[in-house]
Amino acid sequence: MQMIGGGAIGFPAIVRGQNLNSRVQLAAVGTEGKGWSDFTSMRTHAQVDVAGLCDIDLARMERARHEHKGARWFQDSRRLFAEMEGKIDAVTVSTADHMHAYITLDALRRGIHVYCQKPLTHNVWEARQVRLQAKKSGVITRMGNQIHSHEAYRTGTKWIQDGQIGKVKEVHSWCAATGHGKSYHISRPVEKPVPATLDWDTWLGVAPYRPYAGGHRVYHPWGWRDWQDFGNGALGDFGCHILDPVFTALNIDKAPISVQCSDHTGMNDEVWPAQNVVHYTFPGFPGTAGPQLKVTWYDGGRLPSSKGNQLPPNEGLPSSGSLFIGETGSLVLPHVAPPRLYREGKLVTEEPPKLPGLDHYHGWVDGIVTGKQPSDGFDYAGPLTETVLLGNIAVRHRGQNLEWDSANLRFTNMEEANRWLRRDYRQGWEISEVA
Numbered sequence: 423m424q425m426i427g428g429g430a431i432g433f434p435a436i437v438r439g440q441n442l443n444s445r446v447q448l449a450a451v452g453t454e455g456k457g458w459s460d461f462t463s464m465r466t467h468a469q470v471d472v473a474g475l476c477d478i479d480l481a482r483m484e485r486a487r488h489e490h491k492g493a494r495w496f497q498d499s500r501r502l503f504a505e506m507e508g509k510i511d512a513v514t515v516s517t518a519d520h521m522h523a524y525i526t527l528d529a530l531r532r533g534i535h536v537y538c539q540k541p542l543t544h545n546v547w548e549a550r551q552v553r554l555q556a557k558k559s560g561v562i563t564r565m566g567n568q569i570h571s572h573e574a575y576r577t578g579t580k581w582i583q584d585g586q587i588g589k590v591k592e593v594h595s596w597c598a599a600t601g602h603g604k605s606y607h608i609s610r611p612v613e614k615p616v617p618a619t620l621d622w623d624t625w626l627g628v629a630p631y632r633p634y635a636g637g638h639r640v641y642h643p644w645g646w647r648d649w650q651d652f653g654n655g656a657l658g659d660f661g662c663h664i665l666d667p668v669f670t671a672l673n674i675d676k677a678p679i680s681v682q683c684s685d686h687t688g689m690n691d692e693v694w695p696a697q698n699v700v701h702y703t704f705p706g707f708p709g710t711a712g713p714q715l716k717v718t719w720y721d722g723g724r725l726p727s728s729k730g731n732q733l734p735p736n737e738g739l740p741s742s743g744s745l746f747i748g749e750t751g752s753l754v755l756p757h758v759a760p761p762r763l764y765r766e767g768k769l770v771t772e773e774p775p776k777l778p779g780l781d782h783y784h785g786w787v788d789g790i791v792t793g794k795q796p797s798d799g800f801d802y803a804g805p806l807t808e809t810v811l812l813g814n815i816a817v818r819h820r821g822q823n824l825e826w827d828s829a830n831l832r833f834t835n836m837e838e839a840n841r842w843l844r845r846d847y848r849q850g851w852e853i854s855e856v857a
């Protein structure tokens with residue numbers, strides 16, 4: 423099997439900014455679930471042709487193949503990239519999270535523009551490699567957190583940047599989803615025969631081998647989220663969405679200096695906890711009050727207190743979202759609904775102007791055609807994903823305040839925690855470091 427390493431071995435047909443009238447030859451890796459909505463949202467762009475399709479499950483590629491009879495199709499992304507060398511310009515990567523880095527790096531190293539689902543990668547080291555390779559390859563990248571471009575998030579972040587709540591003192595972000603709420607498993611299910619349509623070994627890819635277990639939402643499809651080998655629980659699933667406006671509003675361009683999980687509902691070696699509370703400490707930014715910024719994450723239905731903080735005494739909070747507490751007001755940004763601004767204990771009814779939404783998907787294609795990198799490229803998505811995934815290392819070491827040295831990619835006060843920054847790759851599926 424091919425080891426993903428070395429330099430770019432091909433060239434995109436569309437070189438940055440040189441072909442304003444060209445058509446973008448698009449491939450989709452992962453053609454159902456979110457993959458379907460990703461590549462079909464791209465194909466509505468007037469300059470996109472769907473040229474390649476790839477899914478490890480033939481049954482899940484049927485609809486895509488039926489609608490794109492001219493596209494070549496594959497069950498293995500390595501064959502897609504090798505056999506369509508020079509024939510595809512861009513790829514959507516919408517597989518289970520544990521394979522994002524492997525597939526994305528393969529594409530980036532070949533000079534292919536990449537739209538990769540969130541979280542960008544499965545571990546912190548991978549997020550750093552993907553960011554470095556994207557920079558080296560100079561292609562147009564975007565992470566699949568489409569709410570970044572939604573009018574609600576754009577408006578909420580603009581109000582904060584415009585000083586509507588003054589300098590930000592602290593942020594609380596939460597989501598209703600739980601860490602093992604989707605597979606309904608807390609330990610390994612019994613082995614089942616692999617369906618004839620499924621290439622189970624390629625689905626596993628970089629992860630350690632385990633027998634297939636089928637049925638609704640066990641591993642494939644969908645249920646992989648809960649399992650530590652494949653996903654990152656609720657924080658991995660929603661952190662890159664819900665912490666995205668925090669990063670954008672405050673223009674966070676530095677890594678947290680520490681991360682701590684104060685509480686969770688218990689974990690084993692297989693699935694993530696049902697509920698977590700994680701505290702990030704960032705250095706201060708121009709838009710924040712004081713030398714440090716505290717951002718607290720809650721999942722599994724836990725909520726911060728809305729008491730005080732300029733909100734009316736009995737004001738409810740949405741089931742998922744963020745509360746920004748500023749020096750002169752507070753802002754609640756639900757996931758996904760219009761922001762609510764509060765001052766002096768009251769909802770502000772005369773709202774500042776709102777921003778329209780943008781098409782996140784077409785924005786990436788436009789970037790490919792014009793050569794202009796849209797916001798939310800891997801230079802932004804990499805650090806955001808690193809932050810999210812650091813939270814789950816803190817979850818593994820509940821109660822320990824882990825001090826983070828981002829430049830050297832290591833925790834400085836607990837050597838044991840460093841083992842979770844990357845994984846051991848299955849033989850034949852190694853990822854080499856970006857030089």
Ligand SMILES: NC(=O)c1ccc[n+]([C@@H]2O[C@H](COP(=O)([O-])OP(=O)(O)OC[C@H]3O[C@@H](n4cnc5c(N)ncnc54)[C@H](O)[C@@H]3O)[C@@H](O)[C@H]2O)c1
Binds near residue numbers: 451478499516642643
């Ligand atoms: N942005 C969003 O709002 C949003 C919503 C849902 C899911 N997602 C993300 O999208 C990705 C997919 O999630 P999902 O819920 O659709 O998962 P899923 O398991 O339901 O679907 C994944 C699809 O990819 C295929 N696939 C899996 N591994 C593959 C591989 N190695 N090569 C080719 N095809 C492969 C599967 O057969 C399936 O068709 C995840 O990263 C998830 O976090 C994002």
